[in-house]
Amino acid sequence: MTRTWLPIASLALLANVCYADVDSARQGELMHLLKQDCGSCHGMTLKGGLGPALLPEALQGKSTAFIVSTILEGRAGTAMPPWNTMLNEDEASWIAQQLQRGVQ
């Protein structure tokens, strides 16, 4: 029994360490924001709308830092607004990583 539980517990710890500043309740809120609010321009499934697709294929070759700065600062001359009034850098990084990985 203990043998099977220990590795799972340590995995869970690792996952927590990765997003030390974004707790799991906030992760839920961010996922909601990503699908619903980012989704109003990029599509709820993120395959694009008025804004471009945000699927992993579409983001290939774009660095996490670039995606984070796009989220926080927006893109001048386009409809992409800065989200820094609602998101901090850790939260934007978490979202960027979800996008690069692919959101279910």
Added chain:
Amino acid sequence: MMLRVLGYVLALLAAGNCAARGTGDLGIVIERGSGSVQIIETTNNTSLGRVPGLGDLSHASAVYSRDEQFAYIFGRDGGLSKIDMLDKKLVKRVMQSGNSIGGAISQNGALVAVSNYEPGGVKIFDANTLELVANIPASYGNNNQQSKVIGLVDAPGHKFVFSLWDAGEIWVVDMSTPAKPVITKFKNIGLNPYDALISPDGRYYIAGLFGEDGMAMLDLWNLDKGVKRILDGYGKGEQKLPVYKMPHLEGWAMAGKYAFVPAIGHHEVLVIDTERWAESGRIKVHGQPVFVMAQPDGRHVWVNFAVPDNDTLQVIDTQSLAIIKTLTPGKGVLHMEFEPRGEEVWASVRDEDRVVVFDTENFAQVASLPAEKPSGIFLTARAHKTGL
């Protein structure tokens, strides 16, 4: 004896199947989370059932056949679904593009048009069979770029009118001869038209511009006069706020000679004098307006807002231009729909998985129905309104 009982049973079954019911008090609620719609009725404010299997319904909208029996639903994934409001069943569904944004039904009810982002353009279908009648790619520029299409409406004279987001153009398509669409293009109307509306009489088509201040207006009775810029320069010199959700210009919030539209990038509703087509006032509101909708009698205008202020609804009195009520139905108020004579209004509250109904006289909540991430609400009375 057995035969008699069987006779009763058959009679009951037949009555059940053929129970006479009109459709004038019906409507649908888009459930964007589950790709379904709920069929509702507004006489007692109840849900009658659910039609699932409609794909990605984020940003979905609907129009109705003129007999109000069928709804045509435009899904984000390019799906066009025709459902029977009485049988509560999907009749037909076609995947007509990769990514679509809205649609319209022709004046005579024979054609359904869909505006697409990917590939950009408009496709027009037979309303009966959903067979393709015309394909109009939104090509522009020297290299035949394809533009995303927005603001598609029907207009009198068997026309459809729409705008090209990337190209900054308005196109009018005359479908008098369905096999031979006649397209009139208006170029350089302004940067990035994001949505459009048509006046209830079907005369004026007005596109909002994201890329610059002002709106582009086309008088469909005088096409030769071209597109005119109205409200030019509103907001100039002021810092625009980031826009977290594109406003919608669906319908036409009109009261007397005044029209009410969302100011993009501002916490304001603009009042337009439609005799001069000039701004005649601004109303400070709670957040960035998304929908600005007039009650059918024109006495009040209801406004909802973009994130992070999307838990609120405000009501403007059109005589005094004052906000007379602020309601907080819950997080994610996405859309409103008035009952045809305006005594009640439905609102979807996405994040709380319900739709609510308010009495428009005393603002009391009179009903609340569960729904899965509800967005658009569309009642069958739209069948007889130009542009809806």
